[in-house]
Amino acid sequence: MQVHFxxxxxxxxxxxxxxxxxxxxxxxxxxxxxxxxxxxTMQQGVRANLEINGFAYAMGANLSPWxxxxxxxxxxxxxxxxxxxxxxxxxxxGRGWINISPNLMNAIASQMWEIYTNAFDHSGSGVGVxxxxxxxxxxxxxxxxxxxxxxxxxxxVRIHKEDPIxxxxxxxxxxxxxxxxxxxxxxxxxxxxxxxxxxIRVSQGGLAIYSHDGYARITKDGxxxxxxxxxxxxxxxxxxxxxDDIYYSLSNEADPAPYF
Amino acid sequence: xxxxxxxxxxxxxxxTLDDGEVLFRQxxxxxxxxxxxxxxxxxxxxxxxxxxxxxxxxxxxxxQPEILKAHLKxxxxxxxxxxxLRRVIENAKEYYSSSSEHRKAIDSIVHETTAxx
Numbered sequence: 032m033q034v035h036f037x038x039x040x041x042x043x044x045x046x047x048x049x050x051x052x053x054x055x056x057x058x059x060x061x062x063x064x065x066x067x068x069x070x071x072t073m074q075q076g077v078r079a080n081l082e083i084n085g086f087a088y089a090m091g092a093n094l095s096p097w098x099x100x101x102x103x104x105x106x107x108x109x110x111x112x113x114x115x116x117x118x119x120x121x122x123x124x125g126r127g128w129i130n131i132s133p134n135l136m137n138a139i140a141s142q143m144w145e146i147y148t149n150a151f152d153h154s155g156s157g158v159g160v161x162x163x164x165x166x167x168x169x170x171x172x173x174x175x176x177x178x179x180x181x182x183x184x185x186x187x188v189r190i191h192k193e194d195p196i197x198x199x200x201x202x203x204x205x206x207x208x209x210x211x212x213x214x215x216x217x218x219x220x221x222x223x224x225x226x227x228x229x230x231i232r233v234s235q236g237g238l239a240i241y242s243h244d245g246y247a248r249i250t251k252d253g254x255x256x257x258x259x260x261x262x263x264x265x266x267x268x269x270x271x272x273x274x275d276d277i278y279y280s281l282s283n284e285a286d287p288a289p290y291f
Numbered sequence: 292x293x294x295x296x297x298x299x300x301x302x303x304x305x306x307t308l309d310d311g312e313v314l315f316r317q318x319x320x321x322x323x324x325x326x327x328x329x330x331x332x333x334x335x336x337x338x339x340x341x342x343x344x345x346x347x348x349x350x351x352x353x354x355q356p357e358i359l360k361a362h363l364k365x366x367x368x369x370x371x372x373x374x375x376l377r378r379v380i381e382n383a384k385e386y387y388s389s390s391s392e393h394r395k396a397i398d399s400i401v402h403e404t405t406a407x408x
Binding site for chain 2: 110112113116134137138140141144145148152209222223225226285286289290291
């Protein structure tokens with residue numbers, strides 16, 4: 032089977048589209064097919080973006096990536112925490128687009144790691160975890176997209192709750208309720224997304240998650256869940272950060288109260 | 292008293308379940324025996340919930356909070372680590388103290404909420 036990707040109608044590929052495209056190519060190849068990205072149909076901006084962010088190089092083009100306003104395309108087949116933290120700190124947060132202290136950089140990287148750990152722990156993605164980002168200077172926004180092509184959040188929730196007809200919307204809402212988790216190993220789980228949601232609200236950023244037939248969006252104004260009319264075989268998370276340090280405050284003081 | 296340098300044990304990023312498991316294995320038996328453990332987080336920069344869930348939250352499965360308060364000492368933990376650890380402990384306390392009925396009640400609240408959306 033050969034799948035031909037035609038970009039004629041495409042004016043720009045946002046990071047979520049780039050990771051989705053990368054995952055599709057890997058899946059097609061994994062299943063014995065052949066994906067062909069028709070560069071001749073790409074508008075100049077689309078092509079340049081895919082070259083800059085390293086996507087073209089990852090797909091086999093003989094082009095070394097450079098950086099521009101993009102955060103490099105990355106594929107991880109295993110949980111390389113040190114490599115991913117380095118990527119987040121150096122290529123995403125450390126490019127001077129956002130003026131934050133080293134402590135705050137560590138805090139944001141820690142929140143983003145929660146997305147990766149969910150992708151690695153829950154998805155069983157055959158093509159690993161794919162990431163890509165972009166800085167949008169006019170909007171002063173920093174975007175990171177992380178995708179896996181695994182079993183998806185609604186499916187995990189339905190199995191965990193033994194409720195095969197639970198809607199995508201309800202499953203997503205359950206997954207984003209404080210303290211819930213479908214993970215069973217090594218004790219209680221489920222606070223990572225709660226901390227991430229809190230961070231997104233306080234910093235007035237945005238979090239959007241597409242997973243199978245469920246969709247969730249978290250902003251400072253609240254949480255929105257809905258069923259998706261289309262089915263996406265995996266989970267795609269997109270985080271948007273505001274590039275003004277006034278939105279970020281982090282206490283440097285540890286709480287003196289006892290832990291237990 | 293056992294003094295453990297966490298950075299030496301797992302490195303400067305305390306993030307994964309596996310690293311949490313390493314820490315758990317180091318301290319669980321000592322605490323069960325009634326010994327005091329000092330966890331020194333000097334030099335550890337990044338913290339995430341999987342690490343603390345597997346390394347510390349899980350201790351509450353068979354150790355009472357009062358025992359841990361008296362015998363598990365935390366040193367040089369950054370403000371970030373402090374915030375993440377407190378959230379994990381709070382969740383673990385709820386998790387190990389709640390009955391299955393309570394968990395079902397939480398589930399039904401979620402159902403009712405989404406039904407009106």
